[in-house]
């Protein structure tokens with residue numbers, strides 16, 4: 480039987496960021512990951528560190544996302560210093576392109592609502608006309624009528640991020656246990672025993688960060704994680720010379736030069752197959768936005784499943800029944816990686832979630848509780 484201060488289930492971006500934060504806080508931590516048989520959003524995402532569309536009607540989500548965006552440069556620098564891995568983070572701001580007057584008017588209404596809801600916290604944005612946009616994104620097409628811009632947005636290489644978090648975790652003394660599924664769980668407040676193969680792991684704290692796997696795991700620990708899969712497809716072109724000054728919501732250029740085109744939102748259950756009609760629609764919009772993209776070959780394409788809570792906002796909780804059991808779920812694990820490492824993990828280490836994330840409890844889905 481091996482004793483730890485904390486065990487994290489799930490080695491995707493959410494579990495890895497939290498595990499990294501826990502070892503950095505001095506907790507002896509084990510990270511159990513099922514491995515490549517599982518659905519892994521962390522290996523199939525678009526790589527945005529995105530703020531501008533987060534939290535319409537839910538300003539606490541905007542604040543949490545902004546906190547993460549602000550923490551990102553520090554986390555990226557720390558990972559580079561500690562692990563030698565450059566996660567490719569850039570925060571030049573970002574734009575959301577609008578391809579019709581209706582889209583532009585709707586976008587402006589949303590952005591203004593975000594600003595109003597932000598209150599004293601503030602929300603800086605501007606609507607850009609095509610001429611202004613051309614200076615930032617050369618070759619933007621005539622079909623683009625305008626865009627919204629905020630300074631908070633950026634992007635990173637999500638695979639390097641996952642690698643750096645794992646490396647940093649292990650180098651700081653964390654125990655990474657891959658290709659393991661939890662077979663049984665002995666659950667009591669601040670006393671958790673997990674069986675995985677012949678090994679038994681014991682800890683007073685446990686964090687469920689198993690992505691779509693959390694829906695099944697959470698009830699065992701007196702928690703609720705009603706996440707569902709939502710498919711997204713992505714296309715990547717051959718490399719081109721660096722043209723994009725900043726990422727857009729659906730087209731971005733990687734540091735290496737490839738253009739990523741994303742990303743659909745499809746409610747198709749646990750189906751990771753690719754759909755040519757969806758890919759064609761994505762490519763068609765991308766080419767209308769940047770006609771020169773039509774010259775490039777698409778060299779890779781894939782589909783992956785988002786971890787989607789019912790209202791799209793993250794779910795963070797500590798079990799009321801079994802103190803010491805926490806859960807973390809979200810569909811923006813790249814964006815929120817810095818919040819998870821630098822804010823959520825310290826809360827778990829300290830033994831209680833801060834009231835600043837209280838509104839993210841799954842109790843918000845409980846009608847009797849809400850009443």
Ligand SMILES: Cc1cc2nc3c(=O)[nH]c(=O)nc-3n(C[C@H](O)[C@H](O)[C@H](O)COP(=O)(O)OP(=O)(O)OC[C@H]3O[C@@H](n4cnc5c(N)ncnc54)[C@H](O)[C@@H]3O)c2cc1C
Nearest residue numbers: 491493513514520521525527690692711810811812813814
């Ligand atoms: C197409 C697409 C585009 C996206 N674009 C962006 C973006 O631009 N920006 C952004 O911020 N986010 C984006 N996301 C979302 C982001 O990828 C996810 O929020 C994030 O990866 C979720 O990480 P996770 O660790 O919760 O889940 P996962 O990556 O799914 O990892 C869960 C892990 O838990 C393990 N596991 C499951 N069950 C068990 C078990 N019982 N025992 C042990 N281990 C278990 C699995 O092996 C897996 O490794 C996108 C997602 C998709 C699909």
